[in-house]
Structure formats: C-alpha cells, structure tokens
Amino acid sequence: MPGTLLDARAFDETCDAVDDVNVLKSEIWNSKSEFDAQKDKTQFRRYEEACDRVKNFYREQHENQTVEYNIKARVEFKSKKRARMGVWEAIEMLNTLVDESDPDTSLSQIEHLLQTAEAIRRDGKPEWMQVTGLVHDLGKLLFLFGSEGQWDVVGDTFVVGCKFSDKIIYPDTFGNNPDSYDPVYSSEYGIYRPNCGLDNVMLSWGHDEYLYNVLKDQSSLPAEGLAMIRYHSFYPWHRENAYNHLTSPKDLKILEAVRAFNPYDLYSKSDAPCDVEKLKPYYQRLIAKYFPPVLDW
Ligand SMILES: OC1C(O)[C@H](O)[C@@H](O)[C@H](O)[C@@H]1O
Ligand SMILES: [Fe+2]
Numbered sequence: 001m002p003g004t005l006l007d008a009r010a011f012d013e014t015c016d017a018v019d020d021v022n023v024l025k026s027e028i029w030n031s032k033s034e035f036d037a038q039k040d041k042t043q044f045r046r047y048e049e050a051c052d053r054v055k056n057f058y059r060e061q062h063e064n065q066t067v068e069y070n071i072k073a074r075v076e077f078k079s080k081k082r083a084r085m086g087v088w089e090a091i092e093m094l095n096t097l098v099d100e101s102d103p104d105t106s107l108s109q110i111e112h113l114l115q116t117a118e119a120i121r122r123d124g125k126p127e128w129m130q131v132t133g134l135v136h137d138l139g140k141l142l143f144l145f146g147s148e149g150q151w152d153v154v155g156d157t158f159v160v161g162c163k164f165s166d167k168i169i170y171p172d173t174f175g176n177n178p179d180s181y182d183p184v185y186s187s188e189y190g191i192y193r194p195n196c197g198l199d200n201v202m203l204s205w206g207h208d209e210y211l212y213n214v215l216k217d218q219s220s221l222p223a224e225g226l227a228m229i230r231y232h233s234f235y236p237w238h239r240e241n242a243y244n245h246l247t248s249p250k251d252l253k254i255l256e257a258v259r260a261f262n263p264y265d266l267y268s269k270s271d272a273p274c275d276v277e278k279l280k281p282y283y284q285r286l287i288a289k290y291f292p293p294v295l296d297w
C-alpha cells in the first residue's frame with residue numbers, strides 16, 4: 001500500500017519523540033524526588049527564606065484577624081447554608097485551590113490530602129486516623145464559599161482576644177492589627193480566665209475551625225480525630241508551647257493527638273504524588289464508614 005512505509009516511519013519518529021519526552025520527564029521527576037527524599041525535617045517551614053507570596057499572605061492575615069472579624073465569621077457560619085455534597089465530591093471541588101500560605105508545597109490539595117492519608121496508612125495507623133488525614137484540609141473549601149480572601153482560610157492559627165504571642169510566625173506583622181492597641185485584647189489574658197481551656201478560647205478563623213464545626217455532628221470520627229482537624233494549624237501551641245496560661249489539663253491529651261498527626265501533614269509534602277484513581281476505591285470505603293453520604297458544608 002503506497003504511503004504505508006512513510007507512515008510507519010513517521011509513526012516511529014513520533015514514538016521516538018514521545019519516548020524522549022518521557023525519558024526527560026522521568027529524569028526531572030527522579031531528580032526531583034531524589035532531592036525531595038533528601039529533604040530533611042529542618043527544611044520545612046523556613047519562613048524567613050520564604051517567597052513574597054507567603055510573606056504577603058501572613059502580613060494580610062495578621063492585620064485582619066481581629067476579635068470583631070472572628071465574631072462576624074462565626075455568626076455568618078451559623079446563619080448560612082453553603083452546600084450539600086459528599087466527602088469525595090468536596091475533595092474534588094477543593095482541587096483548584098493553591099495555598100498561598102504554604103512554603104512547602106505547591107501541589108494541589110487532593111495530592112496533599114492523599115499524601116497525608118497514605119503516610120498515615122503506611123505507618124499502620126488506624127482507619128479513623130487515615131480518614132482524618134484525608135479530610136483534614138477540606139475546610140479550605142471556605143475559599144470557594146465566599147471567604148474574604150485566603151487570609152481567613154489558610155495558614156497557621158493563633159488566639160485572638162489576648163496578646164498576640166511572639167511564637168506566631170512573623171510576630172512583627174501584627175502592628176497594623178487594631179487589636180494590638182486595644183487595652184483588653186492586647187493584655188496577657190485578654191478576654192480569658194487563666195487556664196480556661198482551649199474549648200473556651202477563640203482561635204483565628206480559618207479552615208481548621210470551620211471543618212471542625214462542620215464535622216463534629218456529621219461524622220463518627222473519635223475526639224482525637226476532631227482535635228487533629230481543629231488544631232492542626234495551631235503551631236504556636238502544638239510546636240512552640242505557647243498559650244500555657246490559657247490551656248487546661250484536659251488539653252494535654254488533645255495535644256498528644258495533634259502532635260501525633262503533625263508529621264504526616266507536614267513531612268508528607270515531599271513524598272511522590274499519589275495515583276488518585278487507584279486510591280479512590282480504598283478511601284471511598286473509609287469515607288462511607290465515617291461520614292454520611294451527603295453532608296451540609
Ligand atoms: O494547616 C496548615 C498550616 O498550618 C500551614 O502552615 C499552611 O500553610 C496550610 O495552609 C495549612 O493547611
Ligand atoms: Fe491545614
């Protein structure tokens with residue numbers, strides 16, 4: 001057949017080109033994962049060296065997280081219905097968000113959720129903890145539900161209503177937050193009683209607090225799982241030991257759970273990306289075990 005030879009050669013050439021691209025891709029990927037595998041724990045959360053995107057994010061967050069804003073956000077949360085959907089649908093919906101506060105990953109959120117869950121599973125931890133890892137950042141959906149920006153969704157959290165701790169990252173950026181000049185809100189205890197317990201303090205509004213409130217009555221996760229969700233961004237507390245004057249003995253048990261969760265959330269960011277479709281059936285089974293088919297978000 002005329003043309004067949006030529007077509008065959010063109011086909012071979014195309015295949016060679018595709019092979020070349022694939023070799024190149026895998027070289028890039030291997031060198032990346034080799035590099036990432038070598039990324040030791042001191043290489044994460046290096047905020048002083050972070051890019052402007054991260055620094056600007058925190059400047060904005062620290063200016064705007066006031067007591068007044070936090071009360072407003074909570075009233076709004078209670079008075080609105082945002083969406084009704086299942087957990088996997090929520091995971092897929094979140095996938096468009098790239099977190100501006102994060103110096104350690106620019107992967108999509110579905111990748112981060114699966115990497116966290118998989119790291120927990122690899123370590124032989126219980127199913128409730130794996131599924132907690134899978135959903136822990138779903139609160140970032142707030143960004144798609146009319147948040148004011150990313151500053152009221154992502155990033156580390158801290159207590160509002162008392163003096164801003166110097167254990168918060170970029171502690172100097174609170175100068176433009178009006179609460180820094182309020183005589184009550186800027187005092188050591190602020191609006192709180194000594195050792196009143198974390199249940200009674202107001203943490204800066206964002207994805208942790210939001211998701212905790214969504215899931216506390218719509219899941220069968222144990223208290224430890226809910227605490228992992230609620231406090232995973234509260235680094236000034238779980239990593240820096242700040243706020244001991246506000247916590248109660250009851251919070252110690254919670255602290256243990258939150259600390260157990262943290263390495264999976266943070267260090268799995270350098271793991272190789274997961275095969276979403278391959279993992280989906282496994283996690284859908286776990287989702288069905290701990291959540292109703294449809295939730296109010
Ligand atoms: O929980 C966190 C957190 O504390 C971060 O530092 C961060 O950049 C992410 O937004 C996040 O999900
Ligand atoms: Fe988070």
Ligand SMILES: [Fe+2]
Nearest residue numbers: 112136137265
């Ligand atoms: Fe996370």
